[in-house]
Amino acid sequence: MTTVKIQRQSRATAAKPARIDVTQTEEMQQVLTFFTTEMMSAHEELLKRARALEEANHRLEEIGELKTRLLGDVAHELRTPLTGMMLKLDLIERGKPENQARYVEDVRVQVRRLGQMIENILDMTRIYMTNPAERFVEVDLHALIGETVERKGILARQKDLTVNYLPLPYVPKVRGERDQLERVLENVLGNAIKYTLRGTIDIVLQHDALRSQVCVAVRDTGIGIAPEDLPQLFNRFHRGKLASEAGIDGSGLGLAIVKDILDVHGGHIEVESTPGQGSTFRVWLPTA
């Protein structure tokens, strides 16, 4: 009897763990799946944060580098007008009285140039110090070109220049900061008017569907650019030989600002030119 009882008990105990094992395995699997999913999403979140941190670090490094470069460039560039002004002030004090009015006018021109330069430098720092992508909206370049041509047209008419803008029926919008893109167009069209003594300025807006890009080409019949200036044209404070020889005023900052703006918009600018015949600037921007 006793033996049987024991046998029964042992059968029962032998069967029990097998049943419990199945339930436990299922439960454990559920728990494991839960933890694995949790861990995977935590890992993804961690990766996302690490990437954001890396980007922020990169931006900070870029800003740091920009500050250092800007400071060096500015200190260097301020020296020239300041020396010029000191010289003119000396002449006003010690030179012939009949020349005084001319020297005062020279100083005024230099002060105006310095003011312009400071404005441009502030613009440049604004482009990088904040994250412009946060302010990006869809921008209709066709409308923006129309407004810019309207505004700059006054200057062109004063110089007897013809500005043609032939819009295409459909060109997609781009994504960007409207004011900054307006500044790009103002600068490029402004230069075309400034460096063209006679003739025509043609603006063409095109869509390159294959590359998902939009191109604004500004072609002028102006003084042109010497080949040796082309590689440095977008460097801060660089002024072309032909522009200086023609006595046309400028700070050499406009195109550097244009390039900075296009950089943060994922775009770029190209130039081709024949001295004495004219230049074409092409601004490329990705479609929205």
Ligand code: ADP
């Ligand atoms: P700025 O016009 O004030 O000198 P920018 O940075 O706008 O400065 O232009 C840099 C240089 O590029 C100019 O000094 C000039 O030599 C040249 N440049 C720009 N646009 C034109 C143009 N449309 N025709 C001829 N030269 C140009």
